[in-house]
Amino acid sequence: MPRVHVRDGDLGDLEDLQVTARPAVAGPRRRVGLSFALAGILLVLGPVAPVLAGIGERDGEIGVDYALQRFDADLLGETGGRWSLRAGRHETDQLQWEGQVMRGRVETTPLPGVERSVTLTLALVNLVLNFHPRAEVVPYVLLGVGLAKTKIQAVGLSSSDTGTGYQIGGGGRFFFGRGSVVALRVELAIPGGDAFEHSYFHPSIVAGLTFRIGRHRAPGALPAAIF
């Protein structure tokens, strides 16, 4: 009974209740001090608070990836490379807005010094739906819309056109361990764009790294550095 202070003889037979030498309860002044200390510790440890891998509400995300992209059959129909940068914010555990800028190029040289090339630049806003998010794997599907610039060159002639860009895709983030803020992002996507009075589609397979920005906390998890 650490919180009971009994005076000798006041309550009859109290043999079973031993009087404690000092009350265990801290006074108001000590309680305030303890709160300040606790708040200070939290402020200091906040940035390295226990986290769980995965990503969710209010988290930010930034990433870079590379894709092998099959350009539309009417734009050479060859496979080229594409880089992209992404940054976004998770409004809920499921819904995320994401901005993405990508640039892809394919070039063929049928004869030395004679080239055909396609350069595709897209700036998109993606709506990402994360489903069944777990600590280490966060699958998603996405739908994007924005602007697409298509530039073509062939045997010394060149043309360029800018129109609506769009994208549909899906994939997953695979975090490197339970405390990691870094994940491998793998995706299948079909970006496309309107140009030259046509619509072109470029199926792609994407791999890259993505970084969580924010405090995705989970009790009991190991501490890890957070951006």
Next chain:
Amino acid sequence: MKILTQVLVVALLPACLACTGKPEVDLEGTWRGPWTAGMTAGSLEVTFGGKRAFGDMTLYDVTLIATGTSCTSGGDSGAGDRTAAFRQDDVHFAIQMAGSAAGDGIFLFDGALNGSREIDGSYRLSSDACPACTCGMGTSGTWRISR
């Protein structure tokens, strides 16, 4: 009634103008004409085939046969796979002469469509040399083909 007629005419005018736009030209087929390189001259036969869309351009496979009195053999021939590009009035094509080593005997032909049945332009040898050439087309010249 008269005002209504005038309004209708004005409204239909843009549609009529659209109908009088330039018809799409297809290069596919064989074109023939002269080439000159300084004092040397001869004839060209250029065949465009394998039409493929490429944005606002059209790509063709191209074959070329150059003949002339200056040819030490029957003539020079060359070809290119989708190395002809056509957009509006511009025609560019490249060929590599038969019998040339890799990187040799590559000619670039730049021309402009004149009407829908004639192309005028110039050409140049884009590689270092053309040991396989026998007609003396040299390193540059002019050409005109029609169909």
